[in-house]
Amino acid sequence: MRHRIDLRADPVDVARPGSTATGLTMVRKFKTxxxxxxxxxxxxxVVLTxxxxxxxxxSFFEIRDNADNMDNAAGDRLGQEITVLYPAD
Structure with a gap:
């Protein structure tokens, strides 16, 4: 025996606008x-991406800022070493 799906409108769906039945339909649709x-x-x-x-x-901005600081510190230290190794006469 084959089952048929009834595609006719639910009697609650065709109730008059403003009636309680229409409100129940909206509540049912909201729950669904x-x-x-x-x-x-x-x-x-979307949230994960x-x-x-x-x-x-x-991470990019933190690495960039720290790399600039490290570059400046290394340059300053090299400048100090150069003045120690080759003092001005």
Missing amino acids: FLQSDAGAVTVDW ASVVAMAAI
Whole structure:
């Protein structure tokens, strides 16, 4: 025996606007929306990708600033060594 799906409108859906039945339909649809997890994986990937990009940007700026500081410190130390090794007469 084959089962048929009834595609006719639910009697609650065709209730008069403003009636309690229409409100119940909206509540039912809202509950269905909250229980649905379609698109949840997409949201997870968007959040994950945004956090990876943010961490990469923060890391880039921290590494750049520290590299500049290290470069300046190395240059200053080399300048001191040059003056010790080759003093001005």
